[in-house]
Amino acid sequence: MGKRLFGVFMLLCFLAVLPISVHAKEDVSYRIIGMYDLTGPYSGLHQVILRGIKDFVAWANEEPGYFPDGVKWDHEIYDTGMDMQKCVAAYQMATSKKPEPIITTGGLASPTIIAIKPLAKRKKIPCIDGSSARPIVHPAAWSFSMQGCYEGMIAASAKFLKDNWNANTPYKLIRKRYEENKGRNPRLGLIGWDNAFGRAFDQKEIKPYLKQLGVDWVEPEYVPVSPTDTTPQILRLVKRGADMIYFGMYPNTHATILKDAARVGVRDKFQDMAFWADNIIQIRTYAGEIANETMMLTGYQPDTNEWEPAFKKMFEKTKMSEDYALGYSLAMSWFDVYGESIRRAVKKVGPEKVTGRVIYDVLTSMTDYKCMAYNSLITFKKNKTFGPSTASIYQNQNGKIVKIVDSIYTPNLLPGGEDVVK
Amino acid sequence: MSRRPCGTFDVSYEKDICVFRTPFHWIMLVVLLVLYLIVFPLLAEDGALSIMNMLYITIIATLGLNFLLGYCGQISLGHAIFVAVGGYITGIFMTHFGFSWWATLPLSLIGTAIVGLFFGLPSLRLKGFYIAMSTLASYFILVWIIMHGGAVTGGINGLPIDVPMIGSYEICSQRQFYYLIAAFLALAVFVAKSIARGRLGRIFIAIRDDDLAAEVMGINVFGYKLIAFAISSAYAGIAGSLFATYWGFISFEQFPFTDNIWYLGYVIVGGMGSIVGTIFGVFFLKLLGYFVMIVGPMIGSALPSIAGSVVSSMLLIFNGAVIVAFLIFEPRGLHHRWETIRSSMQIWPFTY
Numbered sequence: 001m002g003k004r005l006f007g008v009f010m011l012l013c014f015l016a017v018l019p020i021s022v023h024a025k026e027d028v029s030y031r032i033i034g035m036y037d038l039t040g041p042y043s044g045l046h047q048v049i050l051r052g053i054k055d056f057v058a059w060a061n062e063e064p065g066y067f068p069d070g071v072k073w074d075h076e077i078y079d080t081g082m083d084m085q086k087c088v089a090a091y092q093m094a095t096s097k098k099p100e101p102i103i104t105t106g107g108l109a110s111p112t113i114i115a116i117k118p119l120a121k122r123k124k125i126p127c128i129d130g131s132s133a134r135p136i137v138h139p140a141a142w143s144f145s146m147q148g149c150y151e152g153m154i155a156a157s158a159k160f161l162k163d164n165w166n167a168n169t170p171y172k173l174i175r176k177r178y179e180e181n182k183g184r185n186p187r188l189g190l191i192g193w194d195n196a197f198g199r200a201f202d203q204k205e206i207k208p209y210l211k212q213l214g215v216d217w218v219e220p221e222y223v224p225v226s227p228t229d230t231t232p233q234i235l236r237l238v239k240r241g242a243d244m245i246y247f248g249m250y251p252n253t254h255a256t257i258l259k260d261a262a263r264v265g266v267r268d269k270f271q272d273m274a275f276w277a278d279n280i281i282q283i284r285t286y287a288g289e290i291a292n293e294t295m296m297l298t299g300y301q302p303d304t305n306e307w308e309p310a311f312k313k314m315f316e317k318t319k320m321s322e323d324y325a326l327g328y329s330l331a332m333s334w335f336d337v338y339g340e341s342i343r344r345a346v347k348k349v350g351p352e353k354v355t356g357r358v359i360y361d362v363l364t365s366m367t368d369y370k371c372m373a374y375n376s377l378i379t380f381k382k383n384k385t386f387g388p389s390t391a392s393i394y395q396n397q398n399g400k401i402v403k404i405v406d407s408i409y410t411p412n413l414l415p416g417g418e419d420v421v422k
Numbered sequence: 423m424s425r426r427p428c429g430t431f432d433v434s435y436e437k438d439i440c441v442f443r444t445p446f447h448w449i450m451l452v453v454l455l456v457l458y459l460i461v462f463p464l465l466a467e468d469g470a471l472s473i474m475n476m477l478y479i480t481i482i483a484t485l486g487l488n489f490l491l492g493y494c495g496q497i498s499l500g501h502a503i504f505v506a507v508g509g510y511i512t513g514i515f516m517t518h519f520g521f522s523w524w525a526t527l528p529l530s531l532i533g534t535a536i537v538g539l540f541f542g543l544p545s546l547r548l549k550g551f552y553i554a555m556s557t558l559a560s561y562f563i564l565v566w567i568i569m570h571g572g573a574v575t576g577g578i579n580g581l582p583i584d585v586p587m588i589g590s591y592e593i594c595s596q597r598q599f600y601y602l603i604a605a606f607l608a609l610a611v612f613v614a615k616s617i618a619r620g621r622l623g624r625i626f627i628a629i630r631d632d633d634l635a636a637e638v639m640g641i642n643v644f645g646y647k648l649i650a651f652a653i654s655s656a657y658a659g660i661a662g663s664l665f666a667t668y669w670g671f672i673s674f675e676q677f678p679f680t681d682n683i684w685y686l687g688y689v690i691v692g693g694m695g696s697i698v699g700t701i702f703g704v705f706f707l708k709l710l711g712y713f714v715m716i717v718g719p720m721i722g723s724a725l726p727s728i729a730g731s732v733v734s735s736m737l738l739i740f741n742g743a744v745i746v747a748f749l750i751f752e753p754r755g756l757h758h759r760w761e762t763i764r765s766s767m768q769i770w771p772f773t774y
Binding site for chain 2: 084
């Protein structure tokens with residue numbers, strides 16, 4: 001009788017403990033909302049990025065040690081077509097489902113990220129995306145950017161130009177300009193898309209900073225997103241004596257302008273510097289030899305040899321052309337920051353209690369994080385929501401993409417930023 | 423004209439011009455209002471509410487265009503920018519002068535109507551495709567002004583806009599906005615219906631059908647065309663003001679050029695010169711877009727080989743095909759289809 005009672009008691013104990021043990025073995029899966037332009041103007045690029053993200057998400061879920069045991073992420077995809085209304089609707093739909101997502105993208109385009117910014121703050125879910133256009137990162141809120149601030153990109157290009165404004169510089173277009181204009185300060189120009197993104201580089205904090213640096217600012221020019229003839233704009237910049245021109249646009253337009261410049265015989269009259277998320281390899285593909293000497297200031301790694309071997313292998317498996325390596329590296333670096341913030345959040349509060357609020361807290365205390373497939377270190381603060389403060393510079397040297405500067409400081413020229421000239 | 427059961431006659435002029443004529447109309451109104459204002463907002467989640475909020479704002483704007491295009495026969499290729507003007511007037515007065523949203527509302531209405539009136543002036547000399555070109559110019563001129571408006575318009579950075587307040591009560595959740603926007607939509611539909619059924623609506627129709635004949639009958643064609651532009655823009659102004667406060671900011675990038683074409687599409691697909699058709703048109707085309715938003719990635723995941731080509735063009739293919747299909751098979755729009763179904767139901771089981 002006693003044995004039987006003991007047996008029943010043990011069975012009851014086992015049944016009582018069973019749900020706990022089963023529960024402990026259950027994976028915790030966090031919802032990550034990915035909104036992309038799969039049917040709009042950026043669909044070509046976003047399809048590549050999405051492929052990289054999907055590969056990285058699957059890899060991270062399977063790679064032992066990337067996440068703590070029992071922790072996974074679930075990447076939910078929405079197509080916004082770069083339409084702000086659809087992006088907001090997708091965001092609302094995704095965030096009203098349970099369990100609540102802990103991180104979202106913002107549609108991978110400045111206008112949609114701007115639309116998501118107030119919602120992210122209201123819902124307390126960090127939005128980590130690419131654009132550092134001023135309305136996104138200033139005033140700092142719950143929208144984080146993986147790129148340096150736009151004003152900082154211009155300032156860093158100016159610093160590079162100033163440092164190389166001598167007869168010994170190895171960069172032949174800058175050297176040529178120096179030899180022709182020894183007696184004056186170097187001049188920096190800007191040519192951008194005629195939209196909010198292209199015009200976002202020209203802010204009032206730029207001029208005093210450049211003046212202090214000893215670089216003259218040349219009045220910018222703007223071109224349509226799909227231009228047919230850009231010779232008037234480029235000729236005006238050349239006439240104003242721009243020694244270096246910063247291109248605030250993406251590769252197709254950048255290549256068109258270079259071709260137009262070559263057609264009217266002024267390609268060797270300026271050094272061109274590509275935007276952070278432009279693509280130096282695609283410019284080379286589109287413009288051929290005309291793109292020799294083109295530079296690009298970025299945190300991304302266009303050269304697959306710089307990546308972790310596992311990612312290089314993953315990229316090779318996609319059989320995509322080298323042109324898309326930069327988009328793929330962008331995907332991995334972003335999602336590695338997502339992954340790192342999840343790891344830190346799990347460590348801080350335990351897997352069951354990770355929320356958007358906790359992710360925000362760990363993000364805003366993230367200092368000098370070296371994420372995968374990325375050159376710059378990521379530091380976020382409550383009042384600084386763009387990650388990198390440095391960038392690398394790559395150059396197309398006779399068709400070969402070479403890293404010429406490992407790390408250059410990208411100043412914080414947002415209102416109230418530490419580098420703003422008083 | 424609305425068909426009524428056999429034996430239902432209007433016995434007075436008041437009865438003839440009223441919107442709701444039979445007890446059945448009143449019952450339907452109450453049922454619809456209950457569904458629209460009570461059932462849906464209580465049951466729907468934030469995602470569905472945000473879609474409806476945007477649909478309703480778009481309907482208000484499209485009702486305006488329907489007056490110009492559907493009733494008065496004037497093509498406008500710049501309607502999106504008048505919505506932007508309404509939003510910017512709200513933004514400027516709230517940001518720079520500290521006005522409440524409610525106070526900016528009449529300013530948006532009047533201000534946008536005046537801007538619309540100004541850009542309607544070429545209709546004195548132009549019509550058809552030529553007036554379309556002149557309204558197209560208004561889009562580019564106004565975008566340029568907004569973009570270079572410096573601190574007044576916020577330039578490329580746009581303007582942040584506060585939520586509306588009722589006393590100390592903030593309207594900020596999707597549900598609260600739903601009630602606000604739904605109330606304005608109901609008012610906008612009622613006013614539109616009243617205008618369309620009144621003297622002004624008939625004058626617009628006379629101008630649309632034959633402006634020369636209308637002039638011979640003593641109608642001041644130019645004056646009434648300007649009134650159509652003003653009414654159209656006033657609706658856009660209200661929609662813009664709601665849009666701005668709902669989004670919390672205003673930027674010219676929220677009004678891409680393609681929006682002008684979509685506004686035309688809503689009116690054409692819904693049925694020109696029909697209030698109900700406008701609502702149908704917006705619902706149909708907008709919901710098609712949201713359908714692609716959800717289904718596109720699913721198809722892309724299931725069939726990766728077509729993800730980069732077919733799926734990325736799905737929305738354009740769908741929308742293009744729908745408009746072509748409507749122009750060929752149902753040029754009078756969804757409204758006509760609705761009327762056909764309704765009259766068949768009313769005379770059922772007879773065929774005619």
